[in-house]
Amino acid sequence: LARHERWAQEGLTRRSVHNQRDSRVSTLDWWRTGTIYQVYIRSFADSNGDGTGDINGLRSKLPYLADLGIDGIWINPWYPSPLLDGGYDVADYRDIHPSYGTLEDADAMIEEAHELGIRILVDLVPNHCSWDHVWFKAALQAAPGSPERARFHFTEGSVADDGTVGPPNNWKSVFGGSAWTQVDDGQWYLHLFDPSQPDLDWTHPEVREEFRSILRFWLDRGADGFRVDVAHGLAKDMDFPDLSDHVQILSSAKQPNHAHWDRDELHEIVREWRAVLDEYDDRMMVAEAWVSEESLPKYLRPDEYHQSFSFDLLMAAWDADAYRSTIASVYEPAKALGAASTWVLSNHDVMRHTTRFGLPADESWRTWPVTGPADALDTELGERRARVAALITLGLPGASYLYQGEELGLPEVWELPWDVLDDPVARRSEGTQKGRDGCRVPIPWTADGESFGFGGPAWMPQPDRFAAYAADQQIGVDGSFHSLYKDALRIRREHFVDDAELTWIDAGDGVLAYSRASGVRCVANMGAESVPMPAGEILLTSIPGLTDELPSDTAVWLRPT
Numbered sequence: 001l002a003r004h005e006r007w008a009q010e011g012l013t014r015r016s017v018h019n020q021r022d023s024r025v026s027t028l029d030w031w032r033t034g035t036i037y038q039v040y041i042r043s044f045a046d047s048n049g050d051g052t053g054d055i056n057g058l059r060s061k062l063p064y065l066a067d068l069g070i071d072g073i074w075i076n077p078w079y080p081s082p083l084l085d086g087g088y089d090v091a092d093y094r095d096i097h098p099s100y101g102t103l104e105d106a107d108a109m110i111e112e113a114h115e116l117g118i119r120i121l122v123d124l125v126p127n128h129c130s131w132d133h134v135w136f137k138a139a140l141q142a143a144p145g146s147p148e149r150a151r152f153h154f155t156e157g158s159v160a161d162d163g164t165v166g167p168p169n170n171w172k173s174v175f176g177g178s179a180w181t182q183v184d185d186g187q188w189y190l191h192l193f194d195p196s197q198p199d200l201d202w203t204h205p206e207v208r209e210e211f212r213s214i215l216r217f218w219l220d221r222g223a224d225g226f227r228v229d230v231a232h233g234l235a236k237d238m239d240f241p242d243l244s245d246h247v248q249i250l251s252s253a254k255q256p257n258h259a260h261w262d263r264d265e266l267h268e269i270v271r272e273w274r275a276v277l278d279e280y281d282d283r284m285m286v287a288e289a290w291v292s293e294e295s296l297p298k299y300l301r302p303d304e305y306h307q308s309f310s311f312d313l314l315m316a317a318w319d320a321d322a323y324r325s326t327i328a329s330v331y332e333p334a335k336a337l338g339a340a341s342t343w344v345l346s347n348h349d350v351m352r353h354t355t356r357f358g359l360p361a362d363e364s365w366r367t368w369p370v371t372g373p374a375d376a377l378d379t380e381l382g383e384r385r386a387r388v389a390a391l392i393t394l395g396l397p398g399a400s401y402l403y404q405g406e407e408l409g410l411p412e413v414w415e416l417p418w419d420v421l422d423d424p425v426a427r428r429s430e431g432t433q434k435g436r437d438g439c440r441v442p443i444p445w446t447a448d449g450e451s452f453g454f455g456g457p458a459w460m461p462q463p464d465r466f467a468a469y470a471a472d473q474q475i476g477v478d479g480s481f482h483s484l485y486k487d488a489l490r491i492r493r494e495h496f497v498d499d500a501e502l503t504w505i506d507a508g509d510g511v512l513a514y515s516r517a518s519g520v521r522c523v524a525n526m527g528a529e530s531v532p533m534p535a536g537e538i539l540l541t542s543i544p545g546l547t548d549e550l551p552s553d554t555a556v557w558l559r560p561t
């Protein structure tokens with residue numbers, strides 16, 4: 001059978017007709033209410049047995065994703081790269097890393113995803129490139145003051161009173177250490193991340209033109225849009241003043257007029273990109289912008305981003321009031337702007353939330369894998385809460401971003417030994433943080449077989465406990481994480497898609513409750529005591545078998561009777 005006939009027989013293309021570009025049933029833009037599944041390509045599925053995920057592996061799993069019920073896929077950087085920051089060090093923005101496949105594979109993947117009604121978002125990394133990029137290699141060959149160096153931030157060092165030369169200023173790399181590295185002729189270049197990721201100078205017209213052309217390159221190949229890396233970066237105070245304070249990644253930069261985050265000049269660049277996207281039909285871009293609530297609306301102006309990640313819920317304490325106020329702080333401004341909210345519980349930069357939710361409230365998930373104690377982790381509690389969080393977020397208006405493996409309840413591999421760690425965060429943290437590899441371990445597809453069905457010997461080791469989370473142990477199994485997500489996404493499409501309204505319900509201490517325009521309610525008991533099951537027809541519960549009571553850390557979706 002031809003591919004599309006087989007898929008049609010399996011019912012995979014039927015639902016997705018709703019999502020096809022030309023025949024959408026919904027009048028809303030897909031990204032306003034869509035579920036976007038993040039694929040960390042290196043760790044998703046390996047088709048050729050080399051132990052690294054690849055595009056053909058992703059192609060083989062598209063039916064799985066269509067069946068799960070997602071609307072779009074965001075693929076982490078897949079470009080040629082020395083992979084010194086998992087591919088966020090891009091050597092060539094117009095090609096595919098040989099380990100991941102070829103441009104032809106990417107074209108085929110985009111086409112097949114579209115047949116299944118799935119949109120594809122490409123990761124755009126504009127703040128910096130790789131030191132293997134031709135521009136940076138040329139800059140190193142060229143002399144100080146040359147046009148080749150002008151595309152980056154090359155400058156002289158500072159000279160102390162005693163004559164010693166040091167970095168031009170006190171800016172720090174997000175990954176630790178100075179943000180400046182000195183080259184052989186004495187000049188220094190700026191890298192807000194790893195030294196292998198030189199920052200581009202966005203005041204340079206060639207940089208601006210190059211990225212407009214890169215956008216067109218992927219849009220012409222059928223990409224539906226972009227996730228934009230470090231969207232709050234790009235513009236720098238060109239006087240390079242010392243900073244009085246150092247802002248950590250994954251914390252909103254709340255200082256006004258910061259020398260390198262969230263500067264007003266960057267919005268002009270965003271408008272240029274938006275104009276390119278608007279030359280095409282129906283494309284979108286989502287910003288990874290770690291900015292304060294006051295700043296965020298600027299990124300969502302009608303001629304800028306379509307949406308921006310909100311990481312606030314990911315940071316919120318497990319508490320009904322904290323969740324309510326956090327959700328409101330995301331939802332209200334987005335609504336006022338006519339933008340869509342976004343909900344994120346996990347991604348490739350943070351500890352997987354099943355594990356995060358299992359740690360004591362006063363424990364830092366960034367350092368706990370190093371400091372322990374290991375028995376502080378309550379795995380069962382974490383998984384129970386992750387199920388609640390899924391119902392809370394998937395019932396909310398806006399777009400939901402899921403991270404691969406989240407639908408399997410996959411835990412963080414916090415016990416990875418230091419000698420296998422690959423993340424620059426681990427390398428540069430001087431033993432204080434293990435970094436982000438624990439959430440990037442290859443996906444277990446089957447309980448048996450090499451690398452749990454991922455492919456060849458996994459590039460990052462998988463723990464034995466992954467067998468229990470394998471997709472083949474969960475698909476079609478009542479009460480599994482996978483079934484919860486699949487049911488939730490189906491109900492979401494039926495009841496939550498065309499209504500943006502969110503109404504809070506006061507349901508007592510420790511209980512978070514809201515209803516949507518369809519009348520469907522989400523009630524989540526985040527408190528310690530059981531509460532009676534609210535009235536209504538039960539559509540879905542976070543754990544099976546709930547009828548009369550909603551025990552601590554459970555949730556329900558109900559329809560009025």
Ligand code: NOJ
Pocket residue numbers: 085086088125193229230288348349
């Ligand atoms: C944010 C990405 O999500 C992260 O993985 C990366 O290390 C930095 N940006 C630098 O590109």
